[in-house]
Amino acid sequence: xxxxxxxxxxxxxxxxxxxxxxxxxxxxxxxxxxxxxxxxxxxxxxxxxxxxxxxxxxxxxxxxxxxxxxxxxxxxxxxxxxxxxxxxxxxxxxxxxxxxxxxxxxxxxxxxxxxxxxxxxxxxxxxxxxxxxxxxxxxxxxxxxxxxxxxxxxxxxxxxxxxxxxxxxxxxxxxxxxxxxxxxxxxxxxxxxxxxxxxxxxxxxxxxxxxxxxxxxxxxxxxxxxxxxxxxxxxxxxxxxxxxxxxxxxxxxxxxx
Numbered sequence: 499x500x501x502x503x504x505x506x507x508x509x510x511x512x513x514x515x516x517x518x519x520x521x522x523x524x525x526x527x528x529x530x531x532x533x534x535x536x537x538x539x540x541x542x543x544x545x546x547x548x549x550x551x552x553x554x555x556x557x558x559x560x561x562x563x564x565x566x567x568x569x570x571x572x573x574x575x576x577x578x579x580x581x582x583x584x585x586x587x588x589x590x591x592x593x594x595x596x597x598x599x600x601x602x603x604x605x606x607x608x609x610x611x612x613x614x615x616x617x618x619x620x621x622x623x624x625x626x627x628x629x630x631x632x633x634x635x636x637x638x639x640x641x642x643x644x645x646x647x648x649x650x651x652x653x654x655x656x657x658x659x660x661x662x663x664x665x666x667x668x669x670x671x672x673x674x675x676x677x678x679x680x681x682x683x684x685x686x687x688x689x690x691x692x693x694x695x696x697x698x699x700x701x702x703x704x705x706x707x708x709x710x711x712x713x714x715x716x717x718x719x720x721x722x723x724x725x726x727x728x729x730x731x732x733x734x735x736x737x738x739x740x741x742x743x744x745x746x747x748x749x750x751x752x753x754x755x
Contacts, residue, residue: 507730511559514737517690519563520556521705521712524548526696526720539583544722546591554602555726556636559733563637563687567704571611571645588642589619592626599626603635609682610644611652639686646706653680683708691736693729695721713739 500508524545531541549566556564569584592599592606599606606626613620623642657672657680678684688708692701697718701709715732717724 504727504730507727507734508558511730511733511737514734516560516733517713517736518561519565519687519689519691520561520733521565521567521689521692521709522552523567523692523694523702523704524721524724525694525698525702527722529696530720530722538580541722542584542587546587548722548724549591550595550598551726552724552729553598553604553636553638555729557602557604558726559730561636563639563689565609565639565641565683565686565689565705567641567644567702569610569642569644570703571643571648572703585616585619588615588640589622592622596626596629599630599638600633603633604630605633605637606630606640607637608640608642610642611648612640612642612644614643637686639683641704644682644704646701646703649682650707652682653677656680678707681707688712690741691715691732693717693732695719695724711741713741 527541527545528538529541530544531538534540553564568588573584574581598604606623608623608627612623615623623640657677660666660680683705686708688710689705689712691714692705692709692712693715694700694702695717697716699716701714705712713736715735717728717732719725719728
């Protein structure tokens with residue numbers, strides 16, 4: 499049962515433009531735990547609950563695609579015990595809560611160098627991909643062992659291999675569309691909105707190529723505290739932006755060039 503305030507913000511969000519694809523940098527698990535005198539692992543557990551709350555809210559809004567930044571290539575610098583715990587959480591989420599994904603018709607696809615993870619995690623991810631591939635209400639991309647710079651390097655390597663294999667010499671054929679087909683996100687629309695929680699204002703190597711024209715919304719809410727109402731508010735802020743993609747249409751006459 500939603501509160502009156504939640505109903506208000508949901509209604510307001512639905513009355514405006516809805517982003518087709520939302521990317522979320524789920525930041526603040528560690529600080530959430532620290533402020534409560536808890537171990538960092540407790541913050542990560544609470545972060546999983548925030549995911550479970552927000553996926554149905556994305557469907558309510560009619561969002562078609564969502565990318566969650568789960569584990570970055572930089573996260574390998576963390577203590578080994580924390581990394582091991584995070585892998586356990588990923589395995590637990592896609593196994594224990596698979597019924598929720600199926601119930602809400604959520605199709606799961608991992609992106610990144612996820613096949614380099616421990617085999618137990620890789621198997622669980624392959625299983626959830628197989629079991630949810632027919633789901634169509636929401637396409638959920640889990641960015642795991644993901645780094646955008648690495649993604650661009652990997653794409654460049656594949657392009658060189660493609661040129662060598664096909665004996666291609668026309669460098670002019672390397673268009674944005676051609677390049678995009680070698681990214682982990684091939685066939686996925688670019689994110690319209692990227693949300694980062696915890697008050698930090700940076701992309702942290704997340705979807706750098708794809709976010710060229712994304713709207714960015716930064717909220718001070720720590721990820722474990724993130725509620726559907728916070729998602730609605732971010733979408734309302736998005737709908738109030740004037741997206742011109744480099745064009746000048748919609749600008750007011752302010753005597754500027």
